Amino acid sequence: MANLTIKNVSVSMLAATVIGCTSYPDHGQGGLGEFASASDFSPVMPDEPMGPEHGLRFDFHLAKLHLDSLIQKGAEWCFPAAVVQAKTKENRIVRELEGQLLLDAANDIVIQRKNLAKLENQLDYVRSQASCVPPEHNAAFQNEVAVITELVELLNIDNQFAIDSIEINPKYMGHLAKATTLLNQYPNLNLRVTGHADVTGDAQYNDKLAMGRADQVKRYLTVFGLPPMRIQTLSVGDTLPLFEGESAATKLTNRRVSIDVVSTSSTGGNQ
Known part of the structure; x- marks a missing residue:
């Protein structure tokens, strides 16, 4: 995910940076x-x-x-x-x-x-x-690794949720739809969706909010066509922030789900 160090900028520039921030730039455009x-x-x-x-x-x-x-x-x-x-x-x-x-x-x-x-x-x-x-069909294995890499990039971007909300950012919703299309081509790949919250609020509330975010992601993945049994959800509340701090940009990044891809194929073992 992106980590932008912003110094001596105007409020308008900060807002533009936060709104436009994503973890994974377009292919060939470098990385952060x-x-x-x-x-x-x-x-x-x-x-x-x-x-x-x-x-x-x-x-x-x-x-x-x-x-x-x-x-x-x-x-x-x-x-x-x-x-x-x-x-x-x-x-x-x-x-x-x-x-x-x-x-x-x-x-x-x-x-x-x-x-x-x-x-x-x-x-x-x-x-x-x-x-x-190494699997006997190495080309198929390498293709699976490439798909896993693409899914990790699609599903773990910044700016997923608004403050105190389980509603998904429309851009992230598009990523979920694209990921579902990929996953339906690879039935051996499942997802583990972990909900997170920023430090605002008490621990019990944040745990519930983070679980709501994980469940909302599962809901949309299911709506887009991914069988629910292929999605595991859990919450860690505010206990595993992506970044430490209480700035608006940091809290924005910490309001998220983190999604792991789990391979159950014969070439990829059980994870």
Whole structure:
């Protein structure tokens, strides 16, 4: 998702930026986080005084090594959707660290490490029953990975909901319709929809609001033609913000659903 650092701008420019903000630009137009490469990002900062960024870079490096080790064990063959989403998160953290967005990076590193621990447990169980090896029909597998990547991009954009509302932004509604068309071509791909709220309001209210947002997304996906049994919904209230802070732009981004793609195919394993 987009993370825009806005300084010394007029109120009108801020409003225009927030309204026009999306996580995924048009193809070929660059990116603000998810499309960055982490391959040349160094966790070492030898020429600078020690500070909080050093610790975050070290934590990021540990998470990166963890993901690399899971891939070496075959995670991308048994759990392709989880690996695609972990790589997306990894690239996002790189951009946050490079942009000195330390609170955001710290939050994403915590989420990444929790997801990797879950993936490791799933992988260990699957490997105790079978092998995670490249599928025989590799072209079909690569096509599935490309579809998963497209779905992740479609479904996890900014500016999904208005304040204190479960009503879906019309642009996001269009993304849900397009995603449904794709998903109906790949019946082995399901969705896990997690509702979120910003920090406004108490915990109980925010949990209910976040669940309403997840259920509303499920409702529209069903209206567009996706069978309801392929959609799992849950709420985490305001406990896992995408960004820390209480600015209008931050709250806008934190009012969201996060959607994971779950592959149940023989080539992709069970996730």
